[in-house]
Amino acid sequence: MSVEARSTEPAALPDRRPVLLSLNDAARVHGEGTAVPVRALNGVSLEVRVGELVAVMGPSGSGKSTLLHLAGGLDTPTSGDVVVDGVSIAGLSVKARAALRRRSVGYVFQDLNLVPALTAAENVMLPRELDGVGTRQARLEAREALREVGVEDLFDRFPEEMSGGQQQRVAIARALVGPRRLVLADEPTGALDSLTGEAIMKVLRARVDEGAAGLLVTHDAQHAAWADRVVFLRDGKMVESAAGSRIS
Amino acid sequence: MSVRQSLLAILSEGSQYGYQLRHEFEVRTGRTWPINIGQVYTTLNRLVRDGLVEEAERGEDGSVNYRLTYSGREEVERWWGTPVDRQAPNRDEVAIKVALAATAPGVDAFAVIHRQKAETLRVLQGYTKEKRSLPDPVQGDALARQLVLDHLIFVAEAEARWLDLVEQRLRAR
Ligand SMILES: Nc1ncnc2c1ncn2[C@@H]1O[C@H](COP(=O)(O)OP(=O)(O)OP(=O)(O)O)[C@@H](O)[C@H]1O
Ligand SMILES: [Mg+2]
Numbered sequence: 103m104s105v106e107a108r109s110t111e112p113a114a115l116p117d118r119r120p121v122l123l124s125l126n127d128a129a130r131v132h133g134e135g136t137a138v139p140v141r142a143l144n145g146v147s148l149e150v151r152v153g154e155l156v157a158v159m160g161p162s163g164s165g166k167s168t169l170l171h172l173a174g175g176l177d178t179p180t181s182g183d184v185v186v187d188g189v190s191i192a193g194l195s196v197k198a199r200a201a202l203r204r205r206s207v208g209y210v211f212q213d214l215n216l217v218p219a220l221t222a223a224e225n226v227m228l229p230r231e232l233d234g235v236g237t238r239q240a241r242l243e244a245r246e247a248l249r250e251v252g253v254e255d256l257f258d259r260f261p262e263e264m265s266g267g268q269q270q271r272v273a274i275a276r277a278l279v280g281p282r283r284l285v286l287a288d289e290p291t292g293a294l295d296s297l298t299g300e301a302i303m304k305v306l307r308a309r310v311d312e313g314a315a316g317l318l319v320t321h322d323a324q325h326a327a328w329a330d331r332v333v334f335l336r337d338g339k340m341v342e343s344a345a346g347s348r349i350s
Numbered sequence: 351m352s353v354r355q356s357l358l359a360i361l362s363e364g365s366q367y368g369y370q371l372r373h374e375f376e377v378r379t380g381r382t383w384p385i386n387i388g389q390v391y392t393t394l395n396r397l398v399r400d401g402l403v404e405e406a407e408r409g410e411d412g413s414v415n416y417r418l419t420y421s422g423r424e425e426v427e428r429w430w431g432t433p434v435d436r437q438a439p440n441r442d443e444v445a446i447k448v449a450l451a452a453t454a455p456g457v458d459a460f461a462v463i464h465r466q467k468a469e470t471l472r473v474l475q476g477y478t479k480e481k482r483s484l485p486d487p488v489q490g491d492a493l494a495r496q497l498v499l500d501h502l503i504f505v506a507e508a509e510a511r512w513l514d515l516v517e518q519r520l521r522a523r
Binding site for chain 1 (some may be wrong): 464468470471474475477482503504506507510511512514519
């Protein structure tokens with residue numbers, strides 16, 4: 103496994119793994135030019151490489167979701183730049199951003215965002231079908247993704263027929279389905295018991311170890327501890343970075 | 351206290367020599383808290399003195415096989431049957447240090463908190479890494495270590511969470 107291989111390298115060697123996500127002095131100001139502009143994110147620089155899982159922690163309102171929105175191309179920075187898989191999102195059209203998101207980004211939303219009119223399977227299939235994958239193949243992948251997060255039996259259920267934790271796992275399956283290389287998860291373990299939360303972290307970690315890059319927002323230090331690095335936000339700024347040693 | 355009770359509990363499963371007891375204690379607690387053989391014999395001598403343990407037989411080399419007495423068995427039942435006393439909190443150096451730092455003149459409490467949190471997260475990362483390396487599914491001796499690791503993780507998590515809260519409280523002043 104690549105993780106094992108890395109542990110034998112001296113820490114001083116430059117990291118040659120490709121950078122999949124980089125934020126360069128990225129800022130997001132809401133209501134710019136109004137009387138009370140909100141600096142949701144204030145000049146954050148961050149790189150996430152292939153094989154790397156980075157946790158983002160910080161108090162409520164510190165800009166964690168904003169950071170993820172920018173990283174996932176759901177929103178654009180008001181200054182600075184965000185580069186996903188080699189593509190700078192600042193200059194992209196809305197359509198091009200949507201295509202980039204579909205192709206490269208798996209996103210677990212803080213509010214889950216499952217489509218109420220679709221079953222668990224259909225929710226997971228949706229991004230794949232938009233990618234042009236055939237229905238049969240998408241169904242197979244959806245079954246596998248749901249199995250990975252332990253809710254295969256919910257295949258034909260609608261979101262309103264599931265518990266919060268079950269919906270959460272379906273949302274994670276939707277983010278992990280297909281070959282997406284950047285996984286962004288906003289509090290993915292929020293509504294889960296400890297054992298299920300741990301199972302989700304295993305799945306996320308495995309996906310990253312297989313060659314994805316991950317950014318994980320969490321309030322739980324024990325989930326952040328699955329990451330290689332933890333960065334802290336306060337008032338839209340990155341204030342420190344801890345547990346910096348790479349997990350080997 | 352915990353070593354005494356643990357040795358009694360292990361002896362309730364059958365008689366043991368001192369070195370066996372030590373080995374059993376260490377393996378069954380995930381090798382988290384090593385004890386030296388001297389500590390085992392000191393504890394056994396006290397247990398014999400208190401009438402909870404007695405010599406079952408003595409080997410030719412002089413090593414003693416110990417077993418529980420009737421009172422020892424009662425003591426074990428009492429241990430399983432009552433919760434561990436949490437009334438008197440352990441003196442925790444982190445809690446004491448941070449509480450003092452909050453009001454100490456000339457001390458940057460936030461720096462103290464940040465350094466501590468980085469350390470707590472570093473330790474948490476180490477436990478998590480070890481947990482990830484346990485065999486899957488977890489079997490045999492590894493189960494004890496997994497359970498103890500889970501405990502250490504929750505304690506570290508609680509400490510990290512508490513340090514966050516302290517920081518927020520101090521900022522709100
Ligand atoms: N559309 C918006 N318009 C104005 N302000 C916004 C908007 N979206 C977010 N904000 C503000 O930006 C700041 C950062 O919000 P964000 O959602 O990134 O916080 P967060 O760290 O994810 O918090 P939480 O832990 O509560 O999810 C907050 O002060 C929030 O009120
Ligand atoms: Mg948020």
